[in-house]
Amino acid sequence: MATEGAPKPAAFLDRDGVINVDNGYVYRPEDFAWIDGAREAVKFLNDNAYFVFVVTNQGGVAHGHYEEDDVLSLHRWLNGELALIGARIDAFFYCPHHPDGVREEYRKECHCRKPRPGMLEAAMAEWPVEKSRSFLIGDKPADAEAARAAGVPGYLFNGDNLFDKVRAIVAE
Numbered sequence: 001m002a003t004e005g006a007p008k009p010a011a012f013l014d015r016d017g018v019i020n021v022d023n024g025y026v027y028r029p030e031d032f033a034w035i036d037g038a039r040e041a042v043k044f045l046n047d048n049a050y051f052v053f054v055v056t057n058q059g060g061v062a063h064g065h066y067e068e069d070d071v072l073s074l075h076r077w078l079n080g081e082l083a084l085i086g087a088r089i090d091a092f093f094y095c096p097h098h099p100d101g102v103r104e105e106y107r108k109e110c111h112c113r114k115p116r117p118g119m120l121e122a123a124m125a126e127w128p129v130e131k132s133r134s135f136l137i138g139d140k141p142a143d144a145e146a147a148r149a150a151g152v153p154g155y156l157f158n159g160d161n162l163f164d165k166v167r168a169i170v171a172e
């Protein structure tokens with residue numbers, strides 16, 4: 001159960017541009033290219049008693065490029081790959097909406113799309129997160145803004161090596 005166990009800090013990771021190279025509307029394993037150090041970063045966070053949550057805008061659903069099922073199956077695949085090195089993402093939060101989406105059911109101003117903090121708030125409502133040591137890593141200002149709105153520090157990542165980035169933040 002998500003709500004059981006001792007509180008731990010959370011690392012909120014944006015997906016595209018942080019875990020995988022942002023090639024635009026990535027939804028198939030064959031188009032998924034790991035960022036350098038991403039798998040090692042997740043493992044390091046697991047081993048250092050952090051929750052690892054992905055918080056990702058997936059407006060491609062609203063735009064009709066792929067389905068929510070594609071997002072879910074890519075995330076299952078991703079955790080399967082991580083399992084090969086004994087690592088795991090504890091939970092994935094994604095926003096399928098977009099204010100200009102072509103699919104009516106997903107076209108809206110939601111609270112989950114970053115820069116709004118809804119995905120972080122959902123994670124902290126569902127899991128025993130120790131907020132004071134939690135942080136977010138993203139590659140866009142909207143990521144950092146979502147973090148700020150949720151009350152955790154947000155760090156911008158330039159895409160070089162996520163393991164180096166995470167180690168530096170955790171050492172602070």
Ligand SMILES: [Mg+2]
Pocket residue numbers: 014015016017018022138139140
């Ligand atoms: Mg991104």
Ligand SMILES: [Zn+2]
Pocket residue numbers: 095096097110111112113
């Ligand atoms: Zn949303």
